[in-house]
Amino acid sequence: xxxxxxxxxxxxxxxxxxxxxxxxxxxxxxxxxxxxxxxxxxxxxxxxxxxxxxxxxxxxxxxxxxxxxxxxxxxxxxxxxxxxxxxxxxxxxxxxxxxxxxxxxxxxxxxxxxxxxxxxxxxxxxxxxxx
Amino acid sequence: xxxxxxxxxxxxxxxxxxxxxxxxxxxxxxxxxxxxxxxxxxxxxxxxxxxxxxxxxxxxxxxxxxxxxxxxxxxxxxxxxxxxxxxxxxxxxxxxxxxxxxxxxxxxxxxxxxxxxxxxxxxxxxxxx
Numbered sequence: 001x002x003x004x005x006x007x008x009x010x011x012x013x014x015x016x017x018x019x020x021x022x023x024x025x026x027x028x029x030x031x032x033x034x035x036x037x038x039x040x041x042x043x044x045x046x047x048x049x050x051x052x053x054x055x056x057x058x059x060x061x062x063x064x065x066x067x068x069x070x071x072x073x074x075x076x077x078x079x080x081x082x083x084x085x086x087x088x089x090x091x092x093x094x095x096x097x098x099x100x101x102x103x104x105x106x107x108x109x110x111x112x113x114x115x116x117x118x119x120x121x122x123x124x125x126x127x128x129x130x131x
Numbered sequence: 132x133x134x135x136x137x138x139x140x141x142x143x144x145x146x147x148x149x150x151x152x153x154x155x156x157x158x159x160x161x162x163x164x165x166x167x168x169x170x171x172x173x174x175x176x177x178x179x180x181x182x183x184x185x186x187x188x189x190x191x192x193x194x195x196x197x198x199x200x201x202x203x204x205x206x207x208x209x210x211x212x213x214x215x216x217x218x219x220x221x222x223x224x225x226x227x228x229x230x231x232x233x234x235x236x237x238x239x240x241x242x243x244x245x246x247x248x249x250x251x252x253x254x255x256x257x258x259x260x
Contacts, residue, residue, distance in 0.1 A: 001155050001199075003137070003191050021135045059137065061191035066135050068238060079204050079223045111198060 003059040004112045006119060008035040013123035014063055015055040017130070021066055025057035060115050067122055075118040077111055137189040138239045140246065142167040144193070145185035147250040151257060153196055157186040190242050203249045207241035214238050216245030218252075226252070 006014070008027050027035040037057060058066070067073045108114040140148065142161045156178065160171045163183040170187060178184045188196075197203050202221045207214055213234030218226040227248065235241045 001192060001196060003189065003195070059191070061137050061189065062135065065137065065238075069135055074209065074238075076206060076208060078206065079219050079221050111195075111204075 003061050004116075005037070005057050005059055006063055007116060008057075010063070010116060010120045010123065011055055011057050013120065013127060014058065014066075017071075017123055017126055019056060019058065019063070019066060021056075021058060021062060023056040023058040023062065026054055027057045028054045060112065060119065063119055064115065067119070067126075071126055073122050073126065075115065075122050077114045077118060079111075080107070137191065138242075139170070139187045139189055140193055141243060142185070142187075144243060144247055144250065145187050147247060147254065148188075148193060149185050151201075151250055151253045153186065153188075153193065155186065155188070155192075155196065157188045157192070159187040160184045161187050190239065190246065193246055194242070197246070197249050197253070201249070201253050203252065205242065205245040205249050207238050207245060209238070209241075214241035216241045216248065218245060218249055 005011075005025055008029075011027055024040055026038050026040065028038060029035055064075050067075060108117065139159055145161050156175045158172055160173055160178060161167055161184065162169070162171055162181065163185075171184065173181065173184060178186075194205050197205055198221060203226065204219045204221050205216065206219070207216050209215070213236060215234055220226060235244070
């Protein structure tokens with residue numbers, strides 16, 4: 001059981017926002033537009049090759065804490081009752097922001113999917129304010 | 132500037148986690164020694180040999196374990212008074228939240244108390260079996 005690493009798209013947004021916290025992984029783009037994941041310290045030669053197009057791959061929890069402490073934005077995931085299939089299912093929804101709750105009414109099957117969406121949404125929001 | 136890191140659970144919480152059979156190997160452990168707040172980095176084999184070690188996962192891992200194995204979602208929220216913890220079942224129905232109006236000064240403190248409350252609920256359930 002491990003803490004989920006954010007997807008490359010989310011990690012890239014975090015880099016654009018200036019995320020530089022201690023992460024154990026990093027992404028490197030490949031020619032086929034996919035990304036390869038590396039763990040810091042597995043190979044010091046590779047770590048030293050981390051070029052401009054590479055970027056840190058934080059866990060969801062670390063990025064969540066970074067947004068909370070550095071940008072005062074709280075991304076929260078809450079389970080909701082869902083009767084759409086005429087039964088209760090465990091699903092999660094939306095980020096809430098400090099003093100400014102935004103309900104994204106999307107429903108997700110897992111906590112991790114919901115959190116990823118919340119993080120991505122918040123990063124995009126912060127980047128749009130930065131411009 | 133101090134780097135942001137993920138929060139490990141406390142020694143007391145780790146002891147409770149062991150009681151509800153949280154037994155997933157973690158790189159960080161506490162031990163019953165002189166100073167229980169010291170973090171050790173024993174291997175799995177060493178942990179099995181020294182039976183008085185307690186795994187010290189980050190809060191998010193224990194939250195995930197409780198959510199996936201016991202269907203309790205521990206989370207925190209805040210208002211103008213501070214941070215507070217909430218326990219829900221994973222189907223969205225409420226179990227309990229902030230029973231004493233003791234608001235906390237940080238998210239991590241609120242989550243830690245929420246985890247302890249959830250672990251106690253699970254422990255009582257296991258004791259009844």
